Amino acid sequence: MDHAEPVPELPVSHPTPPPRSAPGPLDGLQVIELAHPFGAFAGRLLADAGADVIVVEPPEGAEMRAHGPFAENRPGRERSLAWWAENTSKRSVIADLDSDDGRRFVSDLVTGADVFLECEEPGRLASIGLDYPQLSAANPGLVHVAITPFGRDGVGGSYDVTDLTILARGGPMWSCGYDDHELPPVRGRGNQGVRIAAHFAVMSVLTALLARSRHGGQFIDVNMNAAANVTTEFASYGWLAAQQTVQRQTGRHATPNPSEPTQVRCADGRFLNTGVPPRTGREFEALLGWIRELGLEDDFSMSPLLEMGVDYDVITMAMLQDDPMASEVFQAGRDAMAYIAANVSAQEAFLGFQARGIAAGVVWSPDETMTDPQFVERGFPTEVYHDQLGRAVVYPGPPIRFTASPMSIRWPAPKHGEHTDEVRSELMP
Amino acid sequence: MSSPGSDPIPVPPSTGAPDPTTAPPGAAPGALSHIRVCDFTGQLAGAGATRWLGAFGAEIIRIEDPIRKGRWDILRGSPPFKDERRGIEMGSGFNNHNIEKLGITINLRTDRGKELLRELVTVSDVVAENFAAGVMERMGFGYESLRSLREDIVYVSNCGFGHTGPYREFKSWGPIAQAVSGLTHSSGLAGHPPAGWGYSYMDHTGGYYMAIAMLMALWHREQTGEGQWVDMSCTEAGANLHGADLLDWSVNGRALRAEDRPDSNRATSPEMAPHGVYRCKGEDNWVTIACRDDADWKALKSVVEIDAFDAERYDDLPGRLAGVVELDEHLSAWTASRIRFEIEAALQEVGVPAASVLRPAERIDGDIATASWGLWPMVHHLAMGGVRVDGEPVRFSTTDWSITRAAPTLGQHNRHVFGTVLGLSDADIDELIDQGVI
Numbered sequence: 025m026d027h028a029e030p031v032p033e034l035p036v037s038h039p040t041p042p043p044r045s046a047p048g049p050l051d052g053l054q055v056i057e058l059a060h061p062f063g064a065f066a067g068r069l070l071a072d073a074g075a076d077v078i079v080v081e082p083p084e085g086a087e088m089r090a091h092g093p094f095a096e097n098r099p100g101r102e103r104s105l106a107w108w109a110e111n112t113s114k115r116s117v118i119a120d121l122d123s124d125d126g127r128r129f130v131s132d133l134v135t136g137a138d139v140f141l142e143c144e145e146p147g148r149l150a151s152i153g154l155d156y157p158q159l160s161a162a163n164p165g166l167v168h169v170a171i172t173p174f175g176r177d178g179v180g181g182s183y184d185v186t187d188l189t190i191l192a193r194g195g196p197m198w199s200c201g202y203d204d205h206e207l208p209p210v211r212g213r214g215n216q217g218v219r220i221a222a223h224f225a226v227m228s229v230l231t232a233l234l235a236r237s238r239h240g241g242q243f244i245d246v247n248m249n250a251a252a253n254v255t256t257e258f259a260s261y262g263w264l265a266a267q268q269t270v271q272r273q274t275g276r277h278a279t280p281n282p283s284e285p286t287q288v289r290c291a292d293g294r295f296l297n298t299g300v301p302p303r304t305g306r307e308f309e310a311l312l313g314w315i316r317e318l319g320l321e322d323d324f325s326m327s328p329l330l331e332m333g334v335d336y337d338v339i340t341m342a343m344l345q346d347d348p349m350a351s352e353v354f355q356a357g358r359d360a361m362a363y364i365a366a367n368v369s370a371q372e373a374f375l376g377f378q379a380r381g382i383a384a385g386v387v388w389s390p391d392e393t394m395t396d397p398q399f400v401e402r403g404f405p406t407e408v409y410h411d412q413l414g415r416a417v418v419y420p421g422p423p424i425r426f427t428a429s430p431m432s433i434r435w436p437a438p439k440h441g442e443h444t445d446e447v448r449s450e451l452m453p
Numbered sequence: 454m455s456s457p458g459s460d461p462i463p464v465p466p467s468t469g470a471p472d473p474t475t476a477p478p479g480a481a482p483g484a485l486s487h488i489r490v491c492d493f494t495g496q497l498a499g500a501g502a503t504r505w506l507g508a509f510g511a512e513i514i515r516i517e518d519p520i521r522k523g524r525w526d527i528l529r530g531s532p533p534f535k536d537e538r539r540g541i542e543m544g545s546g547f548n549n550h551n552i553e554k555l556g557i558t559i560n561l562r563t564d565r566g567k568e569l570l571r572e573l574v575t576v577s578d579v580v581a582e583n584f585a586a587g588v589m590e591r592m593g594f595g596y597e598s599l600r601s602l603r604e605d606i607v608y609v610s611n612c613g614f615g616h617t618g619p620y621r622e623f624k625s626w627g628p629i630a631q632a633v634s635g636l637t638h639s640s641g642l643a644g645h646p647p648a649g650w651g652y653s654y655m656d657h658t659g660g661y662y663m664a665i666a667m668l669m670a671l672w673h674r675e676q677t678g679e680g681q682w683v684d685m686s687c688t689e690a691g692a693n694l695h696g697a698d699l700l701d702w703s704v705n706g707r708a709l710r711a712e713d714r715p716d717s718n719r720a721t722s723p724e725m726a727p728h729g730v731y732r733c734k735g736e737d738n739w740v741t742i743a744c745r746d747d748a749d750w751k752a753l754k755s756v757v758e759i760d761a762f763d764a765e766r767y768d769d770l771p772g773r774l775a776g777v778v779e780l781d782e783h784l785s786a787w788t789a790s791r792i793r794f795e796i797e798a799a800l801q802e803v804g805v806p807a808a809s810v811l812r813p814a815e816r817i818d819g820d821i822a823t824a825s826w827g828l829w830p831m832v833h834h835l836a837m838g839g840v841r842v843d844g845e846p847v848r849f850s851t852t853d854w855s856i857t858r859a860a861p862t863l864g865q866h867n868r869h870v871f872g873t874v875l876g877l878s879d880a881d882i883d884e885l886i887d888q889g890v891i
Contacts, residue, residue: 049672050669050673091722092697093701093707106696106723156850175846186745186806189743192740192808193808193809193810194816195813197741197810198812199651200640202645202648208642208718208730209739210718212636213695213715214636214694214698216654223658223665224846225847226665227505228847230668230669230671231506232484234671235485238487242851243850244847244850247846250826250844250846254828257652257653259651260843261546262545263813263817264545264840265549266535273651274649275647277652286628287637287646295637295647297629297649299628383626385625388633388638389708390635391703392635393633394692394699398615398620401619404689417700420692420699429681
């Protein structure tokens with residue numbers, strides 16, 4: 025394993041939990057979550073939005089606590105970074121669902137809750153008397169959401185899955201990879217198949233809550249395979265409407281017919297996404313101006329074509345088909361972006377193009393976002409104090425910026441059963 | 454060469470639960486039928502958000518510009534086209550993203566047009582838009598103006614970088630948001646450039662977060678009576694999706710920018726080996742296999758019967774991780790001459806997660822798992838005729854989604870909305886048309 029970057033020095037700013045400026049949008053809502061790798065992120069989004077999310081763990085600890093990587097590379101139930109990442113702002117209780125006491129505890133919790141979130145195998149909860157019919161009898165307003173690979177009632181419930189197989193069967197992988205089809209399709213990193221389903225689970229919970237005063241509680245069946253299937257953009261509607269099959273390409277949209285590259289390597293080795301190429305005279309003028317500033321006008325053989333581009337108002341799709349010179353000018357614009365990018369750093373290229381009104385994006389690695397000026401100025405990187413480390417570490421901040429009821433990481437992921445006594449005492453009449 | 458779809462896709466056994474396709478479609482009352490959205494969204498990052506609310510019965514009033522014929526949303530006239538028919542009403546992406554919405558036109562360059570919009574805001578719960586930062590302000594409809602019309606309005610804006618900060622005026626679309634948020638880099642094989650996402654993953658996902666923003670803000674309003682402005686940045690939503698990878702950097706100093714990373718077909722959280730994408734018989738056919746633990750490994754060995762796999766050093770995960778390159782070579786050699794669906798079925802039979810990489814045709818028209826869910830509902834578009842679209846991957850027991858209406862043609866619902874929502878007479882509406890206001 026490499027350690028290319030030194031551990032960043034971060035000030036210890038606040039004890040846990042951090043102070044909250046104002047209650048989040050889900051303040052006052054109670055959610056009971058049965059710990060499962062497929063449901064943790066959905067629970068986290070609700071918890072960071074202010075809901076009181078109580079995650080129920082088995083006596084041996086949630087499965088995710090065994091998922092690496094681990095803090096300081098030392099495995100341990102309280103050191104799983106996967107657990108830390110997906111369980112902020114929650115409380116943890118221990119309950120053994122194989123015991124009467126554990127089942128009663130969970131049943132009591134759900135009876136007083138607004139939302140029950142679980143990812144159990146179909147049939148499992150019914151067999152222990154904790155499924156929707158029993159739970160809703162005691163709590164008619166309950167919103168019960170189940171996240172399963174093929175849906176509770178769907179075909180395929182007994183198939184074994186992981187994030188990888190969900191993204192393969194569900195479609196996203198067909199569109200991702202390289203121009204060279206000797207290389208395999210690629211799974212985007214970060215357990216995105218789990219996250220796609222989590223987003224639908226959260227949208228569903230909120231939709232059901234907004235219907236509750238008129239329609240009461242209900243059961244919601246979230247199908248992970250279906251969620252991936254409807255998160256493929258052109259691949260699906262291109263087939264549905266026009267029976268077109270997209271083919272994967274390096275760093276850009278999969279398309280029915282090959283398209284020009286949009287990912288260029290910059291002088292510092294990082295990549296830049298060049299977006300939609302320039303079409304207007306103003307953009308060609310800006311490109312030419314920058315090439316001159318860099319002293320590259322004589323080295324870039326297509327400079328004269330850029331000069332011609334300045335005279336165009338806009339190069340339209342129709343002109344590209346009918347006017348050979350417009351096509352050459354258009355191609356020169358593309359090449360100019362790649363040429364400039366190859367001569368400056370990716371960050372300089374990104375800022376330079378955007379300052380000139382030309383869309384482009386630097387290809388940051390995930391951690392590089394945390395020191396990018398835009399993310400920093402908006403206060404996105406968030407320090408969270410961990411007593412396991414005796415210091416605060418940086419987390420990505422909330423994904424949505426509410427101005428009146430902010431989402432926030434209120435405290436780090438709970439320790440195993442950290443709140444069992446507290447929550448049991450709250451249940452006392 | 455085996456043509457796509459020539460091999461039967463294995464049918465996963467049913468759980469024995471009732472068949473959801475027998476449920477009457479559209480019979481359920483709308484979960485959100487009490488909500489009205491004044492919708493300026495476009496593309497997928499915005500239109501995808503209000504789409505969800507529309508599928509659950511919210512009244513989504515999509516406002517378009519009659520002068521530029523709604524072209525702010527480039528998808529209106531963009532391919533793919535059904536039957537090769539082109540034009541402003543023929544974009545199938547636009548149709549897919551705008552089902553269950555009403556479409557009206559207002560010329561906001563006119564005073565009367567602005568007045569109509571003000572009246573509409575007054576009777577709306579939500580105003581949604583994904584213009585570049587500052588556009589709504591310049592039109593005279595920034596948050597403060599909206600709030601002066603309706604105190605508890607929920608105003609959700611969604612743009613590439615948010616409305617504050619040094620990049621607030623930067624241009625963005627899906628691939629740029631993916632690049633800047635780290636998602637392009639984190640998809641790729643070791644020793645190769647980023648593969649990224651072969652579609653606008655962050656347009657989909659930005660839309661999901663925008664829908665979550667509207668729904669959370671509506672819940673907050675229901676509890677407190679308070680409206681608000683939500684300033685969503687698509688790149689922030691993207692940077693929130695890295696999970697343990699980001700903490701591995703901030704806690705352990707391990708960055709994803711390194712020679713042997715991200716290598717995203719392998720599994721690091723949790724660690725698994727073997728875990729990858731393997732070439733099969735036929736052209737561009739692949740199967741994914743994930744060995745979660747020692748039990749999966751034993752089961753995998755029993756199916757593939759590769760002698761080298763019997764070596765004791767592979768009996769535990771650290772041994773398999775250390776030898777993963779060799780394991781993948783053996784496994785690739787084994788899969789290369791076999792049919793992917795047969796591999797998948799044989800491995801699933803012994804409980805090992807395996808799935809073929811499905812082509813669009815295979816998962817849409819050949820997979821009972823999506824067909825039986827009713828995942829591809831048919832809508833009837835005024836110009837395109839019958840077209841299937843994305844359904845929703847959820848089922849509600851009481852107030853389920855319903856997708857039967859296609860995207861609106863330009864101004865399709867002008868009479869309905871200006872008549873029933875704003876109470877104008879037919880004569881009033883005729884006059885608005887004559888004056889070029891709508």
